[in-house]
Amino acid sequence: MTKRLLTKKEQELLKGNSYIKSVSDKAITYTDEFKRHFIAENVNGKLPRDIFEEAGLSADLIGIDRIKTAAKRWRTAFREAGIEGLQDTRKTNSGRPLERELSIEEKYARLEARARLLEAENELLKKLDFTRKADVEEEIKIAPELKFELIQQTIKKYRLKRMVSYLCEVMDVSRSGFYNYFDEKSVQKRAVKDSSDEVLRDSILKAYHFRGRHKGARQIKMTLQNQYQITYNLKRIRRIMKKFDIICPIRKANPYRRMAKATKEHRTCKNELQRQFKQGVAGKVLLTDITYLTYRGGKRAYLSTIKDAETNEILAYEVSDKITLDIALNTLRQLKRRHSHIRNDAIIHSDQGFHYTNPTYQKLVKKLKLGQSMSRRGNCWDNAPQESFFGHFKDETNLKNCETLEEVRREVKSYMTYYNHYRGQWNLKKLPPAKYRQQLQQVA
Template identity: 45%
Template sequence: MTVGNLNRTLFTEDIIRRLEKNPNVQRVSETNISYTAEFKLAAVKAYNEGTPPSEIFLRAGFDLEIIGSKKPKHSLKRWRDCYAKYGETGLLEERRGKGSAGRKPAGVLSADEELKRAKAKIKLLEAEVGLSKKARSARTEKRKTLTPSERYEIIYHTLRAHGLSRMTRYLCGVAAVSTSGYYRWLGSEQKRQLRTADDERDLVLIKQHFDALHGKAGALVIKMRLEHLSGVTMNHKKIRRLMRKFNLVAAIRQANPYRKMAKATQEHQTCANLLKRQFDQKEPEKVFLTDITYLRYGNGQWAYLSCIKDGATRQILADCVAGTLELPLVEKTIRRLLERLDGSIHPEAIFHSDQGMHYTHPKTRLQIQRAGFQQSMSRKGNCWDNASMESFFGHMKDEMNVRDCQTLTEVRARVSDYIAYYNSERYQWTLKKMTPDEFRSHLLVS
């Protein structure tokens, strides 16, 4: 494959290698083929005997689509002029720079050619500076390197902005990309335009769901929403690619592990850890996970949220928001859970929490025991033993904002709305792409 550039034909690396295998070729550059003296002489004699130029080159193993259909005629004219003036010696000896019809050798330059080369060198230096600036400006904070396509585009615009010729290979070397790759990139412009059009259409769908969740949705959440709400199936890898391409960055929380994680393995329990991180036991309302989190709102005020979560369905079954961390916060949450269960308690139900004072308090332990639950606690200082509950709080704080609330009543309403959304509208990848409410129905039917 060759790529047209102004009035010249540029040869790719692959074509250069193919041409070099022809025994009639002496050497090949990006824009020029040098033929052997023997072939030139034989070609002139064959032409004088009546063979057309194109036929001579075809018999010699040249593909006219590669070298150009006009190449045989132009070459034969130059060789015939040299043969008429100097005879066979003119073709068998190198006559470049000696007044022949051929071109001058690279080492012998006229004053005009030297001036042109000096100007080309200045343009090349300008192109290097331009390439470096474009490379720096194209980097993003998270991605420090350019993709090959980005480098090819920079080379393309640099060559044309400075009017450079025969500098492609050099700029490809500076940009650390292959010359053949650059020419393949040039030849695929139409495909890139079609793909860009497709990407922009898909972006409209993705951005609808990204904006609906206030920029706090990742690729998997968007994929599930596309399937359930828009009836569109799109690969999550494609969604990630488009989010990167159009700079849709989901706001996510950063990991904040305990400083002294080594203590997480020490056994210091008020109650036995019956659960042992087996949060999902495939039965609704068998495993109950609970914890308390802090919510800051208004002018530096604090609210405290107590929740109880179903380990299998991940539904939030009960919650309570209070302005203090007193014991009634947890007691009220447990009462709300019992009201929801309405006496239907699983015979092997487990109530799991950390070793906070609310759950180790004798009053709370008695309430849990009377309800018919087996009480289980995480090991001391080990957040992983209640990871499912911690995960919910993390997602909630990513997706819900209460900073603008001015009263505790507003915070309660905001939390209530979020939990309703979480249970019935928020699709989860590991729940077979269902919402918690849908997954509960799925478990009960199966």
């Protein structure tokens, strides 16, 4: 039977007893004095539990199994070797050489081995620092397994002899752990696991490259589930990505960006939405905005979109090399042509840009029987879901490789298809926007 592990609090309580020599979560080492006391009392007929209790060693704290095991071991040792059998001889009989003064040559060899190992460690840290997330500032920690590999590589590369104990001490790992790691059974077990991990890696890479859009762990999980009917635990995906250096570039937040403190509403069009983006119905809350797209040679295009706030689906979009009123008007006309599920009480929400305050635009909004709402001046949070879409769009598209406006339009069209029909979203039951809308409509 496996013995219960001792908690940190229990270990502290035991360390305060004069009969305890040392204690860990798994084992307790008693003093030779207590062992002799135990045998003397036990020979006189006292029960092991009572002897421990009287010595301030509670059976509830230590565990009755530990008491029985210790009692049996000490009685056997006393029967075979008398009082001397109760002495702790691990230090003198371990087979290890006693501490002695090292020669100049041995000291030099150790210093050289230490320098080689720390050099290898530094190279590994640089690699880990390069592959970690850009916004993580915490100290990088090297796993014990990597330390074992470093020690082994250093010993082999520089032909270091009898340096295992010293190098393990330098790296703050146990010598027994090092030898266990390179034990034949452990190596075979890792080989089987590595083979299994390679199968997982191939599936993950298939999702990672799906439709040419790189993805993080969550996107990979949803793509595997939606496109390949494969379900992997998110922690497992992250472990495989880390193991095989499958990295998704992550946009770094701008630490110098300041949010304007804005409360001023437009005089003719109030903020009717008040950030109530999710109202449980598709086609009721529509968000619109325009962003710029930079492509090869520093050339610039503009993208106008209309997004369903409930399903996150892009309902209409227009790409132009000019930021005139037409780009906003054409996006509205596309909305009318392409989508019949827009509700009669739907409102379209935007910022206070000149496109949306223009009388021609407002007239077309009324003609389409839509209500109109506007964010407060300079407040991007009032239209946050739309701004969020533009952020993901710019992260996941390959506009820098486009040379012409026509190529930009093709890339935008490709991404909109991917986004609406294939890109799962965690908060949409892990479904793409179009499929999520279909579910909502079926329920309704």
